[in-house]
Amino acid sequence: MKVLIHDSAEAAVAAIANRIVEKVIAKPTCVLGLATGGTVEPVYDAMVQKYEQQKVSYSRIRTFNLDEYVGLSPDHPMSYHHFMEKHLFGRTDIKSENTSIPFGNAVNPNEEARRYEAAIKQCGGIDCQLLGIGENGHIGFNEPTSSLSSTVRIKTLAPETVRANSRYFKNIAEVPRLSITMGIGTILCAREIVLIAIGDNKSKAVLEMIEGPLSARCPASALQLHPHAEVYLDEVAASQLTLRDYYEAVHPNGKVES
Numbered sequence: 001m002k003v004l005i006h007d008s009a010e011a012a013v014a015a016i017a018n019r020i021v022e023k024v025i026a027k028p029t030c031v032l033g034l035a036t037g038g039t040v041e042p043v044y045d046a047m048v049q050k051y052e053q054q055k056v057s058y059s060r061i062r063t064f065n066l067d068e069y070v071g072l073s074p075d076h077p078m079s080y081h082h083f084m085e086k087h088l089f090g091r092t093d094i095k096s097e098n099t100s101i102p103f104g105n106a107v108n109p110n111e112e113a114r115r116y117e118a119a120i121k122q123c124g125g126i127d128c129q130l131l132g133i134g135e136n137g138h139i140g141f142n143e144p145t146s147s148l149s150s151t152v153r154i155k156t157l158a159p160e161t162v163r164a165n166s167r168y169f170k171n172i173a174e175v176p177r178l179s180i181t182m183g184i185g186t187i188l189c190a191r192e193i194v195l196i197a198i199g200d201n202k203s204k205a206v207l208e209m210i211e212g213p214l215s216a217r218c219p220a221s222a223l224q225l226h227p228h229a230e231v232y233l234d235e236v237a238a239s240q241l242t243l244r245d246y247y248e249a250v251h252p253n254g255k256v257e258s
């Protein structure tokens with residue numbers, strides 16, 4: 001795992017966005033795994049900016065999002081379909097027929113989960129998966145105690161996730177309790193993984209992910225098994241790491257060779 005510590009949130013965001021854009025330039029038909037959440041909003045802003053500056057075209061990429069709330073239709077304002085349209089898809093030349101997000105309003109959510117896993121495999125798998133991390137160490141909606149080899153399935157949100165995500169809803173009662181999410185096994189199949197964590201509230205999860213034991217207690221610790229995972233952090237999210245001198249010696253200022 002490459003641990004890349006940046007001196008500000010802005011620098012970490014710019015670095016991970018540049019990394020993704022580099023990958024699209026190197027392979028214009030690449031398959032990106034995408035995430036939602038407050039942390040990735042500025043990452044998408046930076047990717048849009050590169051498109052507007054004509055530094056990159058996303059017209060041939062394919063995308064698969066991590067997850068969606070069960071029960072929300074794509075046009076629901078709190079759905080992840082809506083989030084992606086607002087923050088990335090609707091602002092670039094990405095072709096909507098090349099984007100995939102699980103349908104939370106599918107009549108049979110279990111069948112939708114199986115379909116989604118098969119669709120990822122059918123297109124040759126994910127080249128680069130973007131991730132955030134929850135305060136409880138979740139990736140996607142894989143909450144603590146998720147199987148480390150799980151595939152796409154229905155997961156119940158942890159109470160702390162319901163609380164954290166309620167900031168986007170009118171009240172906590174409106175937050176869906178179920179999701180369709182890529183499994184940890186699905187995520188580990190991506191050829192490369194880039195994860196971003198910003199802020200003090202993520203520092204404990206970051207410590208457990210990078211230096212803690214490999215454990216379903218912290219789902220993100222499964223990234224320790226991945227041969228090509230990069231973690232982009234600001235100073236504060238990195239503040240509890242005990243081997244920080246080592247990470248900074250290997251990657252001064254979060255720099256990573258291309």
Ligand code: PGA
Pocket residue numbers: 036037038039040132133134135138139140
């Ligand atoms: P956040 O969500 O970026 O809104 O903190 C991250 C996550 O829960 O994976």
